[in-house]
Each structure stands twice: as C-alpha cells, then as structure tokens.
Amino acid sequence: MQDSVKPNGITPSQTVGPFFKYGLTPNGEYEWNDAFTNSTLTPDVTGERLRIEGKVFDGDGVAIPDCMLEIWQADAQGRFADPQDKRALPNASFRGFARCGTDKDGNYSFDTIKPGVVPDPDGKPQAPHLLVAVFARGMLRHLYTRIYFSDDAGLASDPVLALVPADRRATLIARREAAKPVYRLDLRVQGDEETVFFDV
Amino acid sequence: MTFIYPVDSNKAHPLPLSPDYKSSIKRAPHKPLIPMRHTLSELTGPVYGHETVREGDNDLTLQHKGEPLGERIIVHGHVFDEDGRGVPNSLVEIWQANACGRYVHVRDQHPAPLDPNFTGAGRTQSDAAGYYRFVTIKPGAYPWGNHHNAWRPAHIHLSVFGHSFVTRLVTQMYFPGDPLFAFDPIFNSVPDEKARMRMVSSFDLDNTQPEWALCYRFDIVLRGKNATPMENT
Ligand SMILES: [Fe+2]
Numbered sequence: 001m002q003d004s005v006k007p008n009g010i011t012p013s014q015t016v017g018p019f020f021k022y023g024l025t026p027n028g029e030y031e032w033n034d035a036f037t038n039s040t041l042t043p044d045v046t047g048e049r050l051r052i053e054g055k056v057f058d059g060d061g062v063a064i065p066d067c068m069l070e071i072w073q074a075d076a077q078g079r080f081a082d083p084q085d086k087r088a089l090p091n092a093s094f095r096g097f098a099r100c101g102t103d104k105d106g107n108y109s110f111d112t113i114k115p116g117v118v119p120d121p122d123g124k125p126q127a128p129h130l131l132v133a134v135f136a137r138g139m140l141r142h143l144y145t146r147i148y149f150s151d152d153a154g155l156a157s158d159p160v161l162a163l164v165p166a167d168r169r170a171t172l173i174a175r176r177e178a179a180k181p182v183y184r185l186d187l188r189v190q191g192d193e194e195t196v197f198f199d200v
Numbered sequence: 201m202t203f204i205y206p207v208d209s210n211k212a213h214p215l216p217l218s219p220d221y222k223s224s225i226k227r228a229p230h231k232p233l234i235p236m237r238h239t240l241s242e243l244t245g246p247v248y249g250h251e252t253v254r255e256g257d258n259d260l261t262l263q264h265k266g267e268p269l270g271e272r273i274i275v276h277g278h279v280f281d282e283d284g285r286g287v288p289n290s291l292v293e294i295w296q297a298n299a300c301g302r303y304v305h306v307r308d309q310h311p312a313p314l315d316p317n318f319t320g321a322g323r324t325q326s327d328a329a330g331y332y333r334f335v336t337i338k339p340g341a342y343p344w345g346n347h348h349n350a351w352r353p354a355h356i357h358l359s360v361f362g363h364s365f366v367t368r369l370v371t372q373m374y375f376p377g378d379p380l381f382a383f384d385p386i387f388n389s390v391p392d393e394k395a396r397m398r399m400v401s402s403f404d405l406d407n408t409q410p411e412w413a414l415c416y417r418f419d420i421v422l423r424g425k426n427a428t429p430m431e432n433t
Contacts, residue, residue, distance in 0.1 A: 006284040007421040011398050012390040013213045014372040015223075017357060019305035023295025023321035024359060030304060031263070032321040035252050035293065059226035066307075072246060072365045082244035084363070097246035120239045131241050131365050138223030140214035140389045142370060143233075163236055189227050199207060199233035200242050200366050 013141035018066045020135075025068060025101035038100035039111040040073070042093040047076025047113035050181040052147060052174055055106040056134070059190030063106025067136040069187075070099045071110055071147075073129070078116030114149060120159045127154035127161070134187065134197075143197040147185055150175040164196050171195045205238060205366050209282060209423045212398075214389035221385040222346050238366065245364040248291050250325065258324035260294075260336040268318035270299025270337035274407065274415040275373070278330040279360060282424030286330025292420070293323040293359040294334060301340030301354075310342050335413065341380060353380035353387060362422040373418045374400045 022030035041049065056064045073096050074080050079088050081096045096115075100108045110130075117125045127148055134143040148155060150173050155161060161169050171193060174183035187195045216228035261267055275294075279287040297303045297320060300312035304319055318337065326332045339354050355372040362368065374387065378400075381387055390396040401418040408415040 007280055007282060007398075007419070009212050009395055009398065010209050010282055010421045010423055011212075011369060011371055011419075012395050013369060014357075014386060014389075014399065015221075016359075016370050017372075019297075019303040019308060020295060020357065022304050022319065023293060023357065026321070029306075030321075031319050033254075035248075035291070035323060059230075062226075064227070070368075072241070072244075074241070080240060080244040082247050085240060085244050095246060095248075118240050121237050126239060126241070129241065133365070133368055135370055136227055138221070138225075138227030140216060140218060140221065140224060140386070142368065143216075143229065144366075160236055160239070163234055168231075190230055194229055194231050196231075197229050197233050199210075199235045200238060 015137060015140050016068060016135040018137040020068060021101055025099060027101070036097065036099040038098050038109060040071070040094065040096055040098045040113065041111055042095070044092065045075070045094045045113055047116075048181065049111070049113055050183060051109060051111050052130070052183045052185065053107065053109035054174070054184050054186040056102050056108065056136070056187045057106065057189070061191065063102075064136055064189070065102055065104045065106055067102040067106070067108070067134065068099065069102070069108050070097065070133045070135075071112065072097050072131045073112065074115040074118050076113055076116050078118045117154065124159050125154060125157070127152050127158040134189070136189075139189075143189070144200050145187070145195050145197050146172050148173045149183060168196050204426055205364065205423045206426055207235070212390070212392065212395040215391070218385060218389040221389055242366050243364050245361060245367065247289070248325070248361070252291060253323055253325050258322055258334045260318065260320060260322045260334065263319055264317040266317045268298065268315050268337050272335070272413040273338050274333065274335055274409065274413050275356065275401065275418055276331070276333035276407065276415070277417045277419040279326045279332060279362065279420045279422065280330060281362070281422050285424070286326070287362050287422060288326060288328045288330055290326040290330070291323065291361045292326060292332050294321070294336075294356050296320045296336065296356040297339040297342055299337050299340050301342030312340070312342070338375070346385060351380050351383070353378040353384050358420065360420055360422065363425070367422040369420070369422055371399060371420075375416065376400055376403055
C-alpha cells in the first residue's frame with residue numbers, strides 16, 4: 001500500500017461507552033459470540049487454580065455495572081504466552097488473557113491460575129501478579145492496575161509494590177478467603193481508598 | 201528481545217477527567233498515576249490466532265437472514281505502530297449503532313427502530329502487513345443524556361490489541377465533516393486538534409465499489425517501540 005509514511009502520533013483513546021456488551025462480552029445475551037471469556041483455564045494448564053472476584057466502584061461508592069476488566073498474566077512458571085518472551089514454553093495452550101464485564105451489581109470474577117515469578121528489568125523477581133486493564137463508560141482511556149496475592153511471601157520484596165506508598169498497597173492485593181482458592185479485591189476508581197493505577 | 205514504549209505517546213489521549221463529559225467526573229482517579237518501568241508483564245501481550253475470528257466475522261451485513269437497512273460501507277485501513285510499521289495479526293473488534301442510531305444493547309432507550317437484520321458487532325485480524333477490512337452500514341448519530349440536546353456524531357467503536365498489553369487501545373472512528381464534532385464532549389476530550397483528527401476516517405473514493413458500497417479509510421496507530429532493545433532475560 002502507499003501509506004508507509006511515519007504517522008504523526010498515536011490514535012487517541014475514547015471511552016468504551018455504555019453499550020459495549022453485545023460486541024465485547026455478549027456472554028449468551030446477544031446474537032454474537034464471545035472472543036474471550038473470564039477464564040484463562042485450558043485443559044492442560046498447570047499451576048494452582050483459583051478464582052479472583054470483587055466489585056468495581058465509582059467515586060460515590062456506587063457499583064459500576066458497565067465496566068469491563070481484562071487480565072494479562074504469566075503461566076505458573078512465570079512465562080508469557082507471547083513469542084516476544086523468548087523463554088516462553090512453545091507447547092502450552094495457556095494464553096494468559098481473559099475479559100470480564102461487570103454485572104448489574106458491579107461484580108467481576110476471573111478463573112485462572114496463580115502466575116509464577118516474572119523478573120523486573122534488572123532481573124529482580126516480582127511477586128506473582130496479574131496486569132489489569134479497566135474500561136468503563138466515563139473512562140476516556142482505560143486504566144492499568146495490578147492484582148497481587150495476599151498469601152504470597154514475595155510481596156515484601158516486590159519492586160513495583162515498593163513504588164507505591166505503603167498505605168495504598170492494600171488496594172493492589174487480593175485477599176485469600178479462608179480454606180478456599182478464592183481471592184477478593186474490590187476496585188475503587190476514585191476516592192479515599194482509590195485503587196492504585198499505573199502510568200505505563 | 202523486547203523494547204521500550206515511550207510513555208510520552210500517551211499525551212495524545214484524553215485526560216481522565218473531562219468535566220464536559222459528565223460521566224467522567226466520578227470515574228476518573230483523583231490521585232496521580234504511579235510511574236513505573238515496563239517489565240516483561242507490560243511488554244508482552246496476548247496473541248490470538250485465526251481460531252478467534254470466524255469466516256465472515258468482518259462483514260456485519262451478512263449476519264442475519266436479510267440485509268440491514270442503511271448505507272453499505274467498507275471501512276478499511278492499517279494497524280500501524282507509531283513508527284509506521286504495520287502491526288500484523290492484531291485483533292480488531294468493532295461495535296456500532298444501526299443506520300438509525302440505535303444499539304441492540306438493552307439499555308439503549310433511543311426511540312429509533314431496531315433492525316432485525318443488524319446486530320452491529322464484528323471482528324477481524326490484521327494481515328501480515330497490518331491491513332484490516334470490514335463491511336458494514338453507516339451508523340446514525342444518536343441522542344444521549346449528557347446535556348440538553350446532546351447528540352453523538354456517527355461513530356464506530358473499535359478495540360485493538362497490538363504487540364503488548366500497553367498498546368491496548370479502545371477508541372471510536374468518526375466520519376469526515378460531521379457537523380456534530382464541535383458539540384461532542386467525548387470527541388473534544390482529546391485536547392490536541394491534530395490528535396483529535398486522527399480519529400476521523402477519510403472518504404476513500406478509490407476503494408469505493410461502484411454500484412455497491414462507499415468506502416472509508418481509517419488507519420489505527422498504536423504506541424511504538426523505540427530502538428533501544430532491552431537485554432535478553
Ligand atoms: Fe457509541
């Protein structure tokens with residue numbers, strides 16, 4: 001094609017709006033199939049299976065029913081299903097990505113596995129974490145946050161959590177429920193207990 | 201192996217709080233975003249193959265028994281990175297209102313007719329050069345409750361992946377010369393005029409199909425990697 005000139009900049013973001021459900025997360029309610037579900041699980045995936053769930057709230061503490069979360073994570077060995085990760089295991093069917101629209105009460109949930117340790121740019125280990133992208137009506141661009149696991153021994157030495165003021169770290173840490181492989185974390189996009197979002 | 205995505209590119213995006221867009225007031229963080237270096241987690245991203253996209257998913261006019269009402273159009277272009285390289289195999293998802301400006305979404309209350317032959321959702325994957333193509337109908341403008349007599353300019357919603365989780369983009373494609381641009385707080389939430397105009401498609405007469413469909417070109421530009429490769433880990 002003729003247009004191989006260098007572009008002048010990126011295409012700006014616009015809100016996902018209130019009506020994305022039938023296109024992005026139809027989940028049987030519309031005449032369209034889902035490209036993604038809220039599960040990363042595949043028959044051959046290894047690692048500790050778990051569920052992460054919670055609610056998303058706005059600045060008035062009102063649950064957001066038209067929010068979409070996406071997660072991206074490493075496998076149990078800390079490798080990404082992306083050929084750019086040269087360490088990636090070529091045979092696993094695990095993709096590491098999932099998408100969930102919140103329900104009318106603002107609830108989300110993901111079925112996944114606990115990711116392994118991923119190095120930071122200096123080679124230091126990061127505690128197991130998921131990346132999360134948050135989309136909603138009213139958000140002109142999605143927000144990036146992370147989800148860590150409350151019972152992981154690596155939290156204290158995680159180099160990214162170390163960038164976060166100590167009194168805000170809890171907003172990034174999903175708490176394990178007793179005896180069940182279920183972790184809970186609510187997201188608050190604004191307010192006193194506002195979730196930490198990253199400038200990436 | 202991996203590369204650094206300059207954070208400066210993000211300046212083209214709207215600020216989270218754009219008070220003229222009322223829904224942003226309670227849904228924008230008040231605390232500053234925390235800067236961090238990209239790690240492997242940020243630099244990698246989901247890879248989706250052809251099994252995600254079915255034959256015909258890029259033609260929104262063929263999903264029902266009959267053809268939808270409205271002006272049939274071709275929307276095509278490239279997914280590029282900021283350095284002008286085509287982004288291959290990128291998943292592009294779209295959703296839109298019908299020709300009357302009505303969404304099939306249950307919460308759309310606009311008293312305009314639904315079209316039994318139009319859902320308004322599609323997806324495709326860019327080819328090896330980054331090229332993508334949809335066939336659809338031109339969506340109508342629609343009213344919304346943001347302020348008195350508020351109307352959204354006609355637009356198609358797009359969701360694009362690219363090479364990494366930080367190139368993820370959700371945006372809206374507009375049509376050239378829309379008289380509603382000046383009055384739309386979502387369109388105008390992008391502060392820089394040049395950046396704003398990058399959301400407007402161009403009329404593409406050369407690729408119009410005579411006797412069948414008009415054509416609009418829309419190139420999608422994702423964040424690019426600069427030339428400093430990270431060390432292999
Ligand atoms: Fe819309």
